Amino acid sequence: MFDIHSHIIYGVDDGSRSIEESIQLIEMDIKQGVTDIIATPHYYVDHPSDPDRILRRLEALQKQLREQGLDKGIRLYPGNEVLWFESMAEKLSSGEILPLGNTRFTLVEFYPEESWETILRAVRKLRNAGWRPIIAHAERFFALRTAPKGEQSRFSELISQGAYIQLSTDPFGGGFFDSTSRFCKTAVKNDEVxxxxxxxxxxxxxxPVWTAAVNYIEKKADRPDALLQKNAERMMRNEDFIW
Ligand SMILES: [Fe+2]
Incomplete structure (x- = not known):
């Protein structure tokens, strides 16, 4: 399985604070069946991350895992999670923002209350600049939760504009009365993830928590394999596979 969203690079954002914590996180992911992890430290326009530091620490992590005999064949890739700003595409082109695993795919997030118009414009702008935006934890944005009556869902509209959808694993553990959990499950059933x-x-x-998400997807998704593995493999081959 691929984990395409993680804060395992130590000391660069609000994620892991030390190489030991990073290793602990990676081990927790491996134990649950993950084989590939993309490291996606936060990038904010007024608090940019340093790509060289990310790459150096990723290397240090890989080395430490190998030396301690803990790597279990795990593959780690660099990336960023970017809070949308107007010149994001330029910063990707200049190398200041890391796309996912050296592909044309980029992980973009928004403020929870961001408007639908801004999200749509962000997707179009990134696409027009030749990038393939993946909406990070797409269940979090209020503007994407409901569409006006009679219109297609916001996810499917974004997909038709060239966006990819990433959901978090943890909401799948919520029960029927958890609206975020219900929303994520519906999106999986509708093949919009x-x-x-x-x-x-x-x-x-x-x-990292995987069990509830994997159980649900294996039972209810049309193509569980695509969601858990194959789409990410295609992404790593830099294939533009949107349907
Ligand atoms: Fe994140």
Whole structure:
């Protein structure tokens, strides 16, 4: 399984604070069946991350895992999770923002209350600049939760504009009365989800959780394999596979 959203690079954002915590997080993911993790430290326009530092720490992490005999064949890739801003595409082109695993795919987030118009414009702008936007934890944005009566869902509208959808794994553990959980499950049933990510931060804060998501997807998704593995493999081959 692929975890395309994580904060495992230590000391660069509000995720892992040390190499030990990073290793703990990676081990927790591996134990649940993950084989590939994309590291996606936050990038904010007024608090940009340093791509060289990310790459150096990713390498240090890989080395440490190998030396401690803990790597279990895990593959780690660099990336960023970017809070949308108007010149994001330029910063991707200049190399200041890391796309996912050196592909044309980029993980973009918004403020929870961001308007539908802004989200739509962001997708179009990134696409026009040749990038493939993946909406990070897409269940979080109020503007995407409901569409005006008679219109297609916001996810399917975004997909038709060239966006990919990533959901978090943890809401799948919620029950029927949890509206976020219901929303995520409906999106899976409607085949409007391309990727999953744990968005793991620290072993004691947002640890990775997979069981409920995997169980649900294996039972209810049309193509569980695509969601858990194949789409991410296609992304890593830089294939533009949107349907
Ligand atoms: Fe995140």
């Amino acid at each position: 391309h990727f999953l990510g744990t968005d793991m931060h620290r072993p004691d804060r947002r640890p």
